Amino acid sequence: MNRGITTTILHADRQSAVEHGATHKPVHVSAAYRYGDVNDLIGVFQGTMSGFSYARQGTPTTAALENKINLLEGGRGTIAFATGMAALTALFTTLLQQGDHIISSQYIFGNTNSLLMTLQRLGCDVSMVDATDVRNVAAAVRPNTRIVFVETIANPGVQVADLAAIGELCAQNGLLYVVDNTISTPYLFRPRDVGAGLVVNSLTKYIGGHGNALGGAITDTGCFDWSRYPNIYDIYRKGDPATWGLTQLRKKGLRDLGASLSSDAAHRIAVGAETLALRMERACGNAAALAQWLAEQPEVARVNYPGLPGNPGHERATQLFAARRAGERAPRYGALLSFELVSELDCLAFMNALKVVILSTHLGDTRTLALPAAHTIYHEMGPEKRAQMGIADNLIRVSVGIEETEDLIDDFAQALQYAAAR
Numbered sequence: 551m552n553r554g555i556t557t558t559i560l561h562a563d564r565q566s567a568v569e570h571g572a573t574h575k576p577v578h579v580s581a582a583y584r585y586g587d588v589n590d591l592i593g594v595f596q597g598t599m600s601g602f603s604y605a606r607q608g609t610p611t612t613a614a615l616e617n618k619i620n621l622l623e624g625g626r627g628t629i630a631f632a633t634g635m636a637a638l639t640a641l642f643t644t645l646l647q648q649g650d651h652i653i654s655s656q657y658i659f660g661n662t663n664s665l666l667m668t669l670q671r672l673g674c675d676v677s678m679v680d681a682t683d684v685r686n687v688a689a690a691v692r693p694n695t696r697i698v699f700v701e702t703i704a705n706p707g708v709q710v711a712d713l714a715a716i717g718e719l720c721a722q723n724g725l726l727y728v729v730d731n732t733i734s735t736p737y738l739f740r741p742r743d744v745g746a747g748l749v750v751n752s753l754t755k756y757i758g759g760h761g762n763a764l765g766g767a768i769t770d771t772g773c774f775d776w777s778r779y780p781n782i783y784d785i786y787r788k789g790d791p792a793t794w795g796l797t798q799l800r801k802k803g804l805r806d807l808g809a810s811l812s813s814d815a816a817h818r819i820a821v822g823a824e825t826l827a828l829r830m831e832r833a834c835g836n837a838a839a840l841a842q843w844l845a846e847q848p849e850v851a852r853v854n855y856p857g858l859p860g861n862p863g864h865e866r867a868t869q870l871f872a873a874r875r876a877g878e879r880a881p882r883y884g885a886l887l888s889f890e891l892v893s894e895l896d897c898l899a900f901m902n903a904l905k906v907v908i909l910s911t912h913l914g915d916t917r918t919l920a921l922p923a924a925h926t927i928y929h930e931m932g933p934e935k936r937a938q939m940g941i942a943d944n945l946i947r948v949s950v951g952i953e954e955t956e957d958l959i960d961d962f963a964q965a966l967q968y969a970a971a972r
């Protein structure tokens with residue numbers, strides 16, 4: 551991709567001869583697709599011809615979105631799913647089997663953690679390691695290890711994984727490296743640049759960006775040699791090995807599991823994605839300003855944000871999330887931060903005093919959202935696991951939106967004053 555990501559996204563549909571010269575790909579609602587010649591229908595089923603058969607396996611609208619995500623990630627192919635969790639479930643259940651071992655970062659999305667526990671019950675071994683240091687990943691590698699899974703910037707502690715070194719380790723050991731890029735987005739970072747074979751994005755978050763549609767995607771970057779992967783079924787070991795992984799994911803993961811993205815959601819996500827770069831610039835700028843301001847307040851005990859020079863992930867983030875094209879933009883550190891108030895202050899009373907900021911789960915919205923992490927998204931896993939993941943009881947997670955910076959700081963300031971005066 552030689553053009554910038556916004557130009558690319560805005561003009562992606564046009565490149566594929568959109569019906570009647572429409573500038574948006576239309577929302578196709580047909581469940582079934584007809585063919586005048588039965589040989590064409592057969593060709594589509596057998597994969598010798600491209601086309602659509604039944605909407606569970608995709609529609610022209612979801613395919614147009616897949617193309618855009620693929621351009622963003624610089625992939626060789628992308629599959630869209632109904633949600634980010636559907637993409638992750640499809641990935642793990644399709645590519646792993648009983649007795650396989652997976653190494654995962656211990657700093658991951660709560661529901662992904664829960665999914666890995668399900669895989670364990672189904673007979674996979676799971677090692678959770680501190681992936682901010684490649685040595686912990688290397689120490690966990692076993693003969694039956696198949697997948698190494700990490701998130702770029704973790705939620706809510708914002709730890710930055712040792713992304714480049716883990717990529718090298720996976721390449722040396724022939725392991726499939728899977729990176730969840732949801733929090734950084736392809737605007738900040740492309741996992742293919744560190745050798746990831748598969749990239750997962752929750753499209754519900756920054757890519758869709760407006761909190762009005764659910765979606766997920768898996769992108770094959772082309773970095774992984776599928777002919778070395780033992781779990782490809784014989785029926786998919788045909789033709790170019792570069793296609794094997796995604797073919798199996800589309801058949802076993804999308805078609806059979808059935809968590810398909812609707813055309814309607816695909817359209818909304820595609821419209822949202824047009825402004826990904828603009829929204830990320832603004833939200834990341836807001837997050838940096840807010841993190842800086844919070845760090846200066848005596849009522850705040852600790853701020854987690856990779857953009858702060860004191861953060862353990864700061865240097866790595868600066869290196870990884872710097873502009874791909876020189877001069878394109880300043881280094882950005884994401885729009886997610888978390889912080890703890892000093893122990894004398896009641897974090898719940900503080901949150902109740904917020905007026906602009908919305909008390910809500912979800913992240914990557916245009917609106918700023920806050921929630922008490924230990925009481926909500928990390929409640930189910932219990933105190934021991936929370937301690938392992940570094941989630942303090944009074945930790946407040948903030949997904950920073952695109953409001954005017956001063957309005958956000960004013961809101962946090964008045965809520966801090968309120969909590970301190972109680």
Ligand SMILES: *Cc1c(COP(=O)(O)O)cnc(C)c1O
Nearest residue numbers: 633634635659730732752754765
């Ligand atoms: C939200 C999220 C997911 C799951 O995505 P959904 O679209 O909500 O299913 C996966 N990974 C990360 C890092 C997320 O933040």
